[in-house]
Amino acid sequence: MVKKVLTWGGIAFLIFFIAFRPDSAADVFKSLGGGVMDIAQGFSDFFASLFA
Structure with a gap:
């Protein structure tokens, strides 16, 4: 029950945040995307150096 309330609260906050700001x-979202890309690049570099 608590998980469902927190999930819907998070979705409502996200919609509010996007609508008003x-x-x-x-x-x-650009910052989060950049962070994900940095992590992916790190894994790529690791495996490239591991198998090279």
């Missing part, structure tokens, strides 16, 4: 929301 679209520029800030875009910056947050």
Whole structure:
């Protein structure tokens, strides 16, 4: 029950954040995307050096 409430609360907050602060929301998602890309690049470099 608590998990369901927290999930719906998170979704509601996300919609609110995007609706009322679209520029800030875009910056947050760009930062998160950049972080994911950095992690992927790190794994790629690791495996490239491991098998090279």
